[in-house]
Amino acid sequence: MKSCSGSNGSSSKVDRKTVEKNRRIHMKNLCFKLGSLIPKEERNTKDPISQHDHLDQAATYIRNLKARIEKLKQRKNRATDTDGQPRDGEGGHEIPTEEIGLPVVEVTHRDPVLEVVLITGQRKKFMFYKVIGVLVEEGVEVVNASFSVVGDRIFYTVHCQATSSRGGVDASRISERLKVLIQ
Numbered sequence: 049m050k051s052c053s054g055s056n057g058s059s060s061k062v063d064r065k066t067v068e069k070n071r072r073i074h075m076k077n078l079c080f081k082l083g084s085l086i087p088k089e090e091r092n093t094k095d096p097i098s099q100h101d102h103l104d105q106a107a108t109y110i111r112n113l114k115a116r117i118e119k120l121k122q123r124k125n126r127a128t129d130t131d132g133q134p135r136d137g138e139g140g141h142e143i144p145t146e147e148i149g150l151p152v153v154e155v156t157h158r159d160p161v162l163e164v165v166l167i168t169g170q171r172k173k174f175m176f177y178k179v180i181g182v183l184v185e186e187g188v189e190v191v192n193a194s195f196s197v198v199g200d201r202i203f204y205t206v207h208c209q210a211t212s213s214r215g216g217v218d219a220s221r222i223s224e225r226l227k228v229l230i231q
Contacts, residue, residue: 082106153226157219160210174230
């Protein structure tokens with residue numbers, strides 16, 4: 049009988065070792081998958097990194113995204129209140145559009161994708177086809193363009209893709225050209 053229970057005891061040790069090995073392999077795969085979700089621009093190094101470093105980078109990236117989301121929410125809330133009108137936060141008096149930093153130009157580049165966000169007041173007149181022209185001149189292909197009107201603001205969003213990888217896309221130059229165009 050002792051030999052029978054002894055074999056069961058070693059069998060359970062093998063099972064536990066196998067289960068633990070499988071758990072470590074699974075965790076390693078999950079860490080690798082998590083690390084692969086971090087954009088190249090956000091990674092600290094191009095060299096292979098440890099699982100611990102993958103987790104640290106992912107945690108930092110998530111914290112940065114949360115902070116960015118909060119900043120954008122605050123910016124949106126400052127720009128408009130519930131009825132879509134700009135307010136100053138004190139007495140609720142309207143602020144002229146010029147005083148709250150319009151127009152806004154944001155260019156986000158994550159190779160090969162480029163996103164352009166323009167925010168203007170309804171009184172600001174410019175030719176949208178000229179924005180598209182600047183983007184094409186800078187070596188990107190417009191994939192999608194849309195706009196929406198909220199209160200007295202117009203939000204334009206343009207999604208682009210780099211057409212050539214030779215020279216790359218200079219997001220700061222595009223941003224400056226667009227600022228000059230819609231000022």
